[in-house]
Amino acid sequence: MKVFMMGAALCLAMPAVAQDFSAGSEANSWGLAGEVPARFDATVVDILCELSGDCPEVCGGGARQLGLVRSADDVLVFPNKNGQPLFTGAVQELLPYCGQEVEVDGLMIVDEALGAQNIYQLQTIRAKGESEWVKANRWTQVWAEENPEAAGEGEWFRRDPQVNALIEKEGYLGLGLEVDEAFIADWF
Amino acid sequence: MKRVAMALALAGAPLAASAAEGARVEVRGEIIDTWCYYSGVMGGPEAVVGSAHHTCALWCSAGGIPVGLLAEDGTVYMVLKLGGQGTTGNPTQMRLASHEVTADGILYERDGLKYLIVEEVVTDHGITNPNHEDFGPVPGFAIPEPQE
Known part of the structure; x- marks a missing residue:
């Protein structure tokens, strides 16, 4: 047992x-x-x-x-x-x-x-x-077939409409365009 | 003896693969890109979250890489549904990339991973980890160099 x-x-x-x-x-x-x-x-x-x-x-x-x-x-x-x-x-x-x-x-x-x-x-x-x-x-x-309007040169992630719309609105850092602008000026 | 036999049978039997009841939970954490976090392909875990990794998180989310909710205690919940949709090319999850959220949902666990069906984002706290100040953009090419 x-x-x-x-x-x-x-x-x-x-x-x-x-x-x-x-x-x-x-x-x-x-x-x-x-x-x-x-x-x-x-x-x-x-x-x-x-x-x-x-x-x-x-x-x-x-x-x-x-x-x-x-x-x-x-x-x-x-x-x-x-x-x-x-x-x-x-x-x-x-x-x-x-x-x-x-x-x-x-x-x-x-x-x-x-x-x-x-x-x-x-x-x-x-x-x-x-x-x-x-x-x-x-x-x-598949992405190219679903996004014919995004056809062009370069990698897909630089041309993706959904990504680009969000970056245009909130910036690359997601903190707003003013924060982006100040950071980019300092970083590069 | 019957009880012992039952215990042995339970210990040896594989868990049923069929659908099971989930548990309702409320979790607070950051919506992350799971591949970069788990694989280390872009650097350590502190660098692949927050504002430093925001653009990459957008790319990965749009690319159909699973998103996770990284809780304050370090637990990663693999998000399977958010805003009533699955998590490939989902506009709600894109909008919440790198954001800290409080989420209400149903938790399932299987084979070492936790899975979350988010039924409601109770609070969107926004991006609360401005770690670009420490790491810069991750990866470095996430922000294109301005043309002269």
């Missing part, structure tokens, strides 16, 4: 041991302190749906954050970033695979001090059974 009690107590007290998913990963390093290559099978889910049961069609059609429920351990992984070094998230990369089983490769970000756990940077993805990997870099193409 004591052995059973001790076993139960140990099981309950033990923290979940992080599994190693780096085997076979071909993810490129981004030189981040907490990066760990991770390649695994998963199902693409609408995180709001997964947690709360609020489930619109097609995972919200791009308006919601999407997640990966890892097949090996049922852990919900949150891809925060796609493969482009351009301030772009992972939703548009995952959306074509809503509800499907996929294989992904990328970087897990682990930083206990900041609470980073199961945060992921997606680099490549393929539907289960497919041989060809797809690069997670379609965000800028």
